[in-house]
Amino acid sequence: MNKFALALAILFCLKVTAQTPENSKEIFNLINQDVLHNTEAYNNLKNATEQIGHRLTGSENGQKAEQYAYDLLQSYGLDEVTFQPFMADSWSRESLRFKIKKGSGDFEEIKAVSLAHSPEKVSLTGDIVDMGSGTEADYLADVEKAKDKIVLAYLGVLPDAKEGTKNLHRSEKTALAIKYGAKGVILYNTVPGGVLLTGTASVTGSLIPIPAICIGLEDGLALKENLVGKDQLTAAIDMTNHAGKITARNVVARIKGDGLPDEKIVIGGHLDSWDLATGAIDNGIGSFAVIDMARTLKKLDVRPKRTIEFVLFMGEEEGLLGSKAYVERAIADKSIDHIKYMLNYDMTNDPKSFQASTEESRALFESIGAEVKSIDTTFKNNFEARAGLHSDHQPFMLEGIPTGGGGDSYLSKDVLNCYHADCDSFDLVDKNGIKNTVRFNAMLAFGLANAGKITAKKLSDEEVKDLMIKNNLEEALRISGDWKW
Numbered sequence: 004m005n006k007f008a009l010a011l012a013i014l015f016c017l018k019v020t021a022q023t024p025e026n027s028k029e030i031f032n033l034i035n036q037d038v039l040h041n042t043e044a045y046n047n048l049k050n051a052t053e054q055i056g057h058r059l060t061g062s063e064n065g066q067k068a069e070q071y072a073y074d075l076l077q078s079y080g081l082d083e084v085t086f087q088p089f090m091a092d093s094w095s096r097e098s099l100r101f102k103i104k105k106g107s108g109d110f111e112e113i114k115a116v117s118l119a120h121s122p123e124k125v126s127l128t129g130d131i132v133d134m135g136s137g138t139e140a141d142y143l144a145d146v147e148k149a150k151d152k153i154v155l156a157y158l159g160v161l162p163d164a165k166e167g168t169k170n171l172h173r174s175e176k177t178a179l180a181i182k183y184g185a186k187g188v189i190l191y192n193t194v195p196g197g198v199l200l201t202g203t204a205s206v207t208g209s210l211i212p213i214p215a216i217c218i219g220l221e222d223g224l225a226l227k228e229n230l231v232g233k234d235q236l237t238a239a240i241d242m243t244n245h246a247g248k249i250t251a252r253n254v255v256a257r258i259k260g261d262g263l264p265d266e267k268i269v270i271g272g273h274l275d276s277w278d279l280a281t282g283a284i285d286n287g288i289g290s291f292a293v294i295d296m297a298r299t300l301k302k303l304d305v306r307p308k309r310t311i312e313f314v315l316f317m318g319e320e321e322g323l324l325g326s327k328a329y330v331e332r333a334i335a336d337k338s339i340d341h342i343k344y345m346l347n348y349d350m351t352n353d354p355k356s357f358q359a360s361t362e363e364s365r366a367l368f369e370s371i372g373a374e375v376k377s378i379d380t381t382f383k384n385n386f387e388a389r390a391g392l393h394s395d396h397q398p399f400m401l402e403g404i405p406t407g408g409g410g411d412s413y414l415s416k417d418v419l420n421c422y423h424a425d426c427d428s429f430d431l432v433d434k435n436g437i438k439n440t441v442r443f444n445a446m447l448a449f450g451l452a453n454a455g456k457i458t459a460k461k462l463s464d465e466e467v468k469d470l471m472i473k474n475n476l477e478e479a480l481r482i483s484g485d486w487k488w
């Protein structure tokens with residue numbers, strides 16, 4: 004055998020062994036070493052937050068972020084990097100002035116942010132009423148109280164609420180205020196230190212008929228306190244927002260499968276963020292981990308059986324716009340049945356286990372987890388079967404596609420306090436945590452893409468319905484208009 008033939012033979016053996024599942028341990032070791040020494044997730048996220056700022060869908064910043072992700076994936080040499088444009092209704096804030104007057108005193112300005120899907124133009128004054136925690140029980144105590152008033156309500160459940168009171172989403176609290184005739188809603192945050200929170204106040208994603216704003220905890224408590232006295236509190240809300248069609252782009256990159264290239268494992272995370280801060284946590288840590296999983300697997304030139312598709316979704320914060328567009332397109336071009344799994348990374352940090360939507364995934368995920376654990380004993384491998392809503396896996400899950408991702412994810416209270424808030428910035432990012440997200444989940448991605456057999460099947464419509472009921476998701480899906488049964 005000459006040298007050339009020998010080299011070819013070795014290459015051939017490597018290629019063959021790389022495909023056998025028994026050898027995934029060796030590949031997992033390579034992934035582990037590469038991520039430990041070469042991960043770029045943390046630095047890329049740092050650069051993106053410094054160079055771009057927030058990544059609001061449909062904004063100039065949003066477009067810059069799409070391009071940034073595209074260029075990075077191109078530079079890593081992924082097999083195919085494309086933009087997937089989509090059009091959607093979007094909302095963005097413009098101006099807001101919120102002022103309060105006690106009795107016959109002067110108006111004083113209070114720091115506030117508009118909640119998404121508030122009307123495009125509002126200029127109103129009105130008396131404030133305290134609706135406690137803003138749950139239905141608070142309104143039922145006096146059904147006329149909120150009529151033609153501006154409602155003040157806490158974003159959490161107040162200590163004096165009836166025992167067992169279940170908290171509602173800000174959009175549900177707003178829906179109740181509308182139902183009981185309020186002309187405006189002021190929600191005050193649960194987080195101390197004047198932290199402001201944004202997000203949608205609409206249960207359907209359509210514009211709401213009255214303005215909804217968020218103010219800080221201390222300001223909210225002070226107003227509440229004032230309402231106990233005899234002085235009437237008058238609020239003045241002046242806001243402008245923009246609502247209209249926008250174009251945004253998901254960024255899609257592939258590692259082509261060798262054996263079953265038509266079968267796909269989708270690895271996704273939303274790249275977009277809110278605009279009050281740089282969204283380093285929501286969802287910088289998830290989306291930049293996904294990009295680095297792509298970097299790692301491409302660099303190692305592993306060829307799993309199935310195609311791995313990395314997708315950076317836009318429009319998640321305004322109502323899963325990008326993932327809905329992706330799924331609609333996949334249904335239209337009939338590629339939806341090729342998707343064997345969708346793994347989603349949204350605010351995932353330092354996950355020490357895996358999770359998936361159904362029990363059927365347990366054996367496969369646990370066996371992949373066992374190999375991860377043999378490489379790094381800090382990996383716990385406590386698989387959990389659960390289904391939740393409100394991130395980009397949802398449109399896939401509702402089509403019956405098995406979904407999953409990292410489990411046992413950890414974020415400290417300080418970080419969680421900045422959720423959707425003006426303090427969600429890069430200093431909160433856990434350097435080791437994002438590295439672990441990449442490390443363990445690049446192994447999961449490869450393990451699934453290279454598995455001999457995928458036991459979890461695409462669920463029928465009826466099976467999806469049962470899964471939603473079993474996970475107590477029926478009510479939430481009904482409220483958002485996504486209950487199709």
Ligand SMILES: [Zn+2]
Pocket residue numbers: 273285286319349350
């Ligand atoms: Zn998110």
